[in-house]
Amino acid sequence: MPATRERLQSNSAKPAVTYSAPPPPRSPRRQSDNSGYWAAFSLLLGMLVVVLGTVAIWMGFSAHDARKDANKAASAVASGNSMPGMDMSGGVTGDLPSYAGQAPANADVLAKKHVAMNAVLPPAPAGPVARVHLVLVDKTLQIAPGVKYRAWAFSGGAPAPFIHVRQGQKVELTLTNKGAIPHSVDFHAARIAPNVAFKDVPPGGSIHYSFVAGDPGAFMFHCGTKPVLAHIANGMYGAIIVEPRVPLPHVDKNYVLVASEWYLSSPGFPQPAGLDMAKAQRQEPDWVTWNGYAGQYVAHPLTADPGQTVRFWVVDAGPSFDTDFHIVGTILNRAWLNADMTQFQRNVQTALVPAGGGGVFDVKIDQPGLYPIVSHSFASVDLGQVGLLKVGDVKGTMSH
């Protein structure tokens, strides 16, 4: 520092400036020997360029390796399994074609004509036993206005018709496979050895197992046959609602919403689309839906009267996206996060429902209006995961 001090002292003509705004600590050498400073600076700059260059090259190779790994996995899936009706186009590099938002010219008319899936929670059976018979089929579904998809689904569609049981009931489950390849069913509400209960059922075969629905909540069930990504993406999922033994606070309406994504091998019109496995692996869906059909509750809103409390039982079937559950224009009065029915949070703006998980949400809306039900991860809204709760006798519609 002696050189600096000397300089400051010698610069006595402007002491006020010198002392009122002291410079940051500097090396004496910088002050006394500018050429040395520039040499050091140049050296450092040179080193930085070399380091950044190395990192850039390494990142390039890493990205390349990651792509190669993903493509290898896709190829392995494609070669190891026979998947009728699927585009198992693993190994595709570069951009994959997106059919997001593509629909026939008369999509608005078709959206109005579509019969929306009834989102009302069905009653639970009485007595100690709930008998459930699930049938698996290959069938073509509508997943957006005019957009057809060759699904593997539980009979009744994707999602499967909602199952509602009471905590403590014994679920006697029979699964019949009428599809072309092996399938199975994995109940998240069950505590059971999966290697026994969730095993593959060959075409034409059946399996029976039972479990006590001991844990209340909103649970997913799905086909668990490998590759599970393909079986869920193709439509093999549903929701089972297990009502708590201790009654929940009274509500006026109960709705069930299942979130899922669709990955299309073609636009889906005029010919139905199949699964694009590479898009599923990259999580690049063409459509994201509530109860299997894009925007169906925009054209056909769910309803409530002003002042009523509405309960949403929400399950996210994925296969890969989470849902950030949010109702525009209001706040969730009660939120049983992760469908942990032992406790709820109050006054939550947005609640996470993870892929493969559930949540239960109560909302009381006093003011008449149209309240969009969305995943606040808004890319999903753009792809169709939006519906409306129509409170009161309100005209018109809105998209959000």
Ligand SMILES: [Cu+2]
């Ligand atoms: Cu399956």
